[in-house]
Amino acid sequence: MSTTRQDAWTNDEDLLLAEVVLRNIREGGTQLAAFEEVGRRLSRTAAACGFRWNSYVRKQYKSGIELAKKQRKQLKNGQESTLTTVEHKENDFQSSEPLVDDLSLKKVITYLQVIDSSQNEYDELVVENKQLKKRVAHLENKMDKVDEENQSLLTNLRQVEDDYKALIEIMERARKMVVLQEEEKQSKVKFQMDRNGNLERVEK
Structure with missing residues (x-):
């Protein structure tokens, strides 16, 4: 028994x-038959092929589908031109799709599996979407907290910078006061004449 693939689809597939x-x-067959054929060739389920066609590939081939339908109609009209009048009347009741009698139980089951698979994958996407929304909300909440912490750190940094500037100013003032005190000490030195008429230094 071959293993059914569940890996990602490639462009070639x-x-x-x-x-x-x-x-x-074009040939008047059913999509179910196409899904079964592709499934056999790619070792995938017909349901997976149907889901891939309906969810992605079909959107890329809208013009191709219309052209194939026109070719099917032209082919059908060409075959009908060779029929008798009675045969024409009988064919008026036929649609472009195969007769209901051609539907086997296997094809019906496959079709239901395609629908079920599509629904299951849709449900999985809904669950995954909810989980991603919760994840996004959690990350946004976390980011808000980080922003608050960042703002708090910036405020503290500005305070530290202000304190540092104030300290520098205080130290500069203290330095200037020391210089002034030294200058005052030097200015207090005086000279006077002694008895012999010489200058002598007098400190107060």
Whole structure:
């Protein structure tokens, strides 16, 4: 029993899926048959192929789908031109899709599996989205706290800078006071004449 792949789709696999689905549309086949064929060739489930087609690949081939439908209609009209009048009337009741009688139980089950797989993957995406929203809210809350701490640190830094400037100013004033005191001491030195007429230094 081969292992069913669940890894990411490549561009080549998307291209193969598109080619097979478009060929089935042109030839009047069903998309379910296309999904089963691609699933066999890529070792994937038909449900996974259906989900990939409906959720992503189909959007890339809108013009290709329209062209394939036109070609299917042209092919159908070409076949009908060879029928008798009675056959034409019978074909008026036929749609471009295969008859209901052609639907096997296996195809119905596969179709339901595609829907179920799509729903399951959608549910998983919803859960993942909720988890991501919670994660984002948590990170935003954490970032707000970091911003508050940053603002507090900036305020403290400014306070420290102001205190440092004030300290420098105090030290500068103290230095100037020491210089002035030295100058005052020097200015207090006086000279006077002694009895012999010589100058002598007098300190107060």
